[in-house]
Amino acid sequence: MKTRMTELFGIKHPIMCGGMMWLCKPDLCAAISNAGALGNITAANYNTGEELRTAIKETREKTDRPFSVNLSLLPSFRITKEMYLEWFNACLAEKVAAFEISGTPVDKFFGPDAIKRGHDAGAKFIHKLGSVRHAVHAEHAGYDAVIAAGVEEGGHPLMDDVTTMVLTPRMAETVKIPVITTGGIADGRTLAAALVLGAEGVMMASRFMATTECRMNHKVKDELVNHQEFDTYLYGKTIGFQGRAMKNQVLTQIQDMEAKHATLNELAPFLSGLRQTAIWDEGDIEAGLVPVGQSIGLIHDVVTCKELVERMVKQAEALLSGSRLK
Ligand SMILES: Cc1cc2nc3c(=O)[nH]c(=O)nc-3n(C[C@H](O)[C@H](O)[C@H](O)COP(=O)(O)O)c2cc1C
DSSP states (O other): OHHHHHHHHHHHHSSOOOOOOOOOOOHHHHHHTTTSSBBEGGGOOOOHHHHHHHHHHHHHHHHOOEEEEEEEEEEOSSSHHHHHHHHHHHHHHTTTTTEEEESSOHHTOOTTHHHHHHTTTTEEEEEESHHHHHHHHHHHHHHHHEEEOOOOOOOOOOOTTOOOOHHHHHHHOSSOOOEEEEEEOOSSHHHHHHHHHOEEEEEEEEHTTTTTTSSHHHHHHHHHHHOOOGGEEEEEGGGOOOOOEEOOOOHHHHHHHHHOOOOOOHHHHOOOGHHHHHHHOOTTTTSSOOOOOGGGOOOOOOBBBHHHHHHHHHHHHHHHTTOOOO
């Protein structure tokens, strides 16, 4: 399945993993890249540029294939401007294959020469976006590809709330650089649909959580398999920074506080990503917010990354060649 996405990154299958703080680490990243897709190391797992460089080197010991590094240039209680700069410079020094950016565009965050500096170091730039207007900016700034992130996605969907189904063709008809789709993608049917909508491939995050190589407590993987597409909710609209997470007591509490017009300071202790380590390590799904997309409804098993990626591609190819799944 060759597309402009596979050509851009030199990968076999048009599938990539989206950034996931605390989860996108060397083992999972290498397993995804070894499966022929594009793995991901998420910079926010690390406190310094040096720590990130170590993770990149560790990944390279496990795979000789390309992978991307996620830089989330988003509001944070923990991450300072210096940390972002260290991560960016670490990636340039390590000559990473690609940056997956979310939040502020790199040209605005690191300066107008950021993309040229990255290109000179051999990196491609992709920006994850929820609107066509932002994709137009990314194209003008010199990005190599954009990700159309529909409101179905886990993490922080843009408050425009446009679905993957509409955003993908709108972006594909507007920009000339490749469009990759995310939000609601989890199997061969959704991969095939994304390609039909004009995308050059897909990005998934939630689905890669339910793989054997994702280091997290097995109880959370069981929850992913058992929950349905209606078990996630949006939160954070009242503070201008929306997120999607699995329904639990913390999410209900945040929603109740938002209904009573709680301030950012009042909400901050419940939003902190630091609470998530108890979820992933101990399987305590009430410890904090559990970011996950509506694609959770399409997760039916825990398999290896290789099995997942190959099964998706086979199913998509069968559908695109006209044969229907039984
Ligand atoms: C557990 C989890 C953590 C995430 N962390 C980040 C992150 O640190 N940075 C980021 O840009 N996106 C993050 N995201 C969003 C994903 O990269 C991706 O955009 C989104 O989850 C795609 O939707 P899907 O999960 O339905 O595939 C996270 C998503 C999940 C599920």
